[in-house]
Amino acid sequence: MLRIDRRLLAHIEWPLLVLALLVSGVGLVTILSATFHDGQFVSRYVVRQATWAGIGLVAMLVAVSIDYRTVNRYAYPIYLLLLVSLVLVLVAGVSGGGARRWIGIGPMALQPSEFMKVGVVLVLAHVLHRWAGEARLPLRRLLGPLALIAVPALLTLRQPDLGTAIAICMGAFTVLLVAGLPTRLLIIAALVMGPLLPYGYAHLKPYQQKRLDNFFNPQADRLGTGYHALQSQIAIGSGQVHGKGYLHGTQNQLKFLPEQHTDFIFSVYSEEWGFIGGAALLTLYLALVLRGAYIASRARDNLGALLAAGLTGTIFWQAAINIGMTSGALPVVGITLPFLSYGGSSMLALMISVGLLMNISMRRHTF
């Protein structure tokens, strides 16, 4: 099954591949800067990230070569395996920074929640693709899928990892939307409420915010994160139009931001590359997302469409929420920026997603 069809080679999905590699390249360069201190490169981060990207390319190749309809047959086993590993994390996971998110496998530490972002899209597409179409899904058909979303989301929330739980939900939500939710009303409500919820949050009284925070993320240091949000905005803003130049971001060098190579990498990038760089990066992401949407709408079947839409949606929502949060438009939740943030599991899962998207694009012509 790993044999690559000649006809497939003729239809390699270049645009998406090139876009993904470009953004990953920007990521490596920025991680190098984010971990540059006192005139010294802390190269282990870049080396590790590049290694993961390499492993990711191999995984991508595998994801391209297995027909996505074959993958679909294993949707439930894959999903269950990931669920079990999420439970394992809570029981015997590796701790870091006040949360248990990883499973140690030899020298590596894998973060199952990152793979669950793909897993939940797989299983929802599997359940919903037969029903997707003109007719909207009846409410009772939704209960199963909602449970499939809620279980991994809650397990991830327990780690605690609010950001990844949100990412899992948003990806799954995209599949539901594309499959067709029961009433027009629900769609409108979701479209309006989705972005409005955090906006409304920003206008809550501080004590109300604190209550919400304590509910979702009891370990967060509200003052600390507020401070980081502010420092992040200052970093981005102080880049002005042209940026301070590569390796010249002062906010970054003064260690004001704690997670500058993960959650706050966009502020490091924007401080150094300014509005021009920021706009360019936004354009790259938009191109990537639009290409994903194109692949979805021109897929061979509804299964391909739902899968592609879900995978693309997961990337889109994470990028949008992360940039929104670092630029102060949204509250701070620990969501990573796809392809840019440091993180092996995230990189691996993204490469698999890209592989699956290419897979769907390239099998448009086969039967």
Added chain:
Amino acid sequence: MFGVHEVSPAVRRRIALGSTFAVLVVLGLGARLWTLQVLRGEQMAALSENNRIRLRRDPATRGRVVDRHGGVVIDSQASFDAVLVPEDAPDLPTVVETLAQFLDQSAAETQAVLDRAAGRPAFQEIVVKRGLSYDEVAAIETHQLELSGVSLRVTPSRTYPHGPMLAHVLGYVGEVTPEELARDEHYRPGDLIGKAGLEKGWEGDLRGVDGGQQIEVDALGRQLRILDEQESTPGHTLVLSIDLELQRAAEHAMGDRVGAIVALDPRNGDVLAMVSEPSYDPNAFTGGIKPGLWKELLGNPRHPLTGRATQGQYPPGSTFKIIVAAAALEEGIINPFTRIRCPGYLRYGNHTFRCWKHGGHGSVNVHDALVGSCDVFFYQLGARLGIDTIARYARQFGLGAPTGIGVGSERGGLMPDTDWKKRRFGQPWHKGETLSVAIGQGAVMATPLQMAQAVATIATGMRYTPRLVQRIEALDGSLVREIAPQMASRLPVRETALKQVQEALVDTVSRGTGNKARLRDILVGGKTGTSQVVTIGKTRLKAHQMKWNQRDHAWFVAFAPAEEPTIAIATLVEHADGGGGAVAAPITKDVLEAFFRLQQEREAVRLAQN
């Protein structure tokens, strides 16, 4: 294109809708970047230049510690710290020099503090000096202009209103070390952390949650406004089982001798008093201890830093006979009527073991042997029981392992047996050694806390883990957590055997070696002990003929009232000017008297109030 598209038109419509949405969101984000970087870019660049936004921490007030009746044992009061942000001082050396004029601290010391803080995030305050005096505060206030970068900060400071009283139990606080910082992310450089005793053991409950302020400062580091604020949550209050009044009486009874007293409630393990003399004043540690004082404490030959009640390990001497008697009765080696003749010595192998009474006790049973503390009787019991049986019983009384009181660095004493000898020395156990252990000499060692627990165990038949903290309360007095009494084991000794030993101990006080602990109207059970520090030939010297550090230790253990014990106590005097009966028994008597007097007084007050 020849592909056949089977994606439903509706699905494609929705994807197109989603794409439009994505374009709008990205445009929105672009607009946000435009606002930040182009419209407000210059303002943001100015803010970033001198980092104008500072995070000021508001350290939580550390929890108080009170005794069982609510008397304050450790208090937290506000005090002033001088803090310095070096980035705000254009001419740092001059500021450091100027500061030396106003603080009771040399410029070199201040510089050393700054050097230690190297590598911290930029613009973070460094605590230069804690607990400023009124004069120092006033001087810094009035000379603000010469001291750019220096400011005052109000922080809770730790006070121990009773000074050296209970110092070894309470412990003290100090600045976090880099190692502690690496272990726990909740701390920042300059924070206070419990370093010893309860302060260390209950750090998590005492600490509270820090708050803080986000402030905007001008280019000179002066505060412009508060952007955000989060109040700190004070730490919880520890309610001790200690009775401060009894503690005071016990310390008074010990006087300026070197030694320890531990008083327990045998019914639940509550620690009522715990004395270790000499002591030190924990207040000296709060603002960072002066090197001179620290050296003096370390070099003092009477070792004031050692908490003798839990860390001092001594041969238990004749108090150990309680355990051997209980073991022999339970094992059936003897019955209450078994008599052994004591001629004043026992020949065993080719060695002569002497009784403390040269002329001997004559023919004695176990009751007489305890009352008269006959050594020969217990040599015989030891020989018949064997070391491993003795050790098994002693462990049931809590010897040979830490009691688990939960105050840092408690020692476990030593209960030797054949296994231990083999492990430790690679040699077999000699039977002769058992004879020494049977009268509490040789390798056996116990802390005063262990002996108090042992006598509490013989008094009730049950061994409780000593409990120092009864419960934890929030600042408003509401209960956070109750620490329930914990029974460690039930003594595997028959009720009748227990009674026989108890009766012998009561007689020991009423008409035997412990008669100096006799109370007028309350029946006390007890046992004396004198443990040798150095073995000197055949002739025993009188205490005043020996050097201080070669004199014997004096023990007394007791429980009262004998019918239904509410207090168990162990008193140890290091290198005493007399044996347990002469020195330790009268001290114990004073403490017991105080205990029952306080009980009566409180009862009277209670009745008057009702």
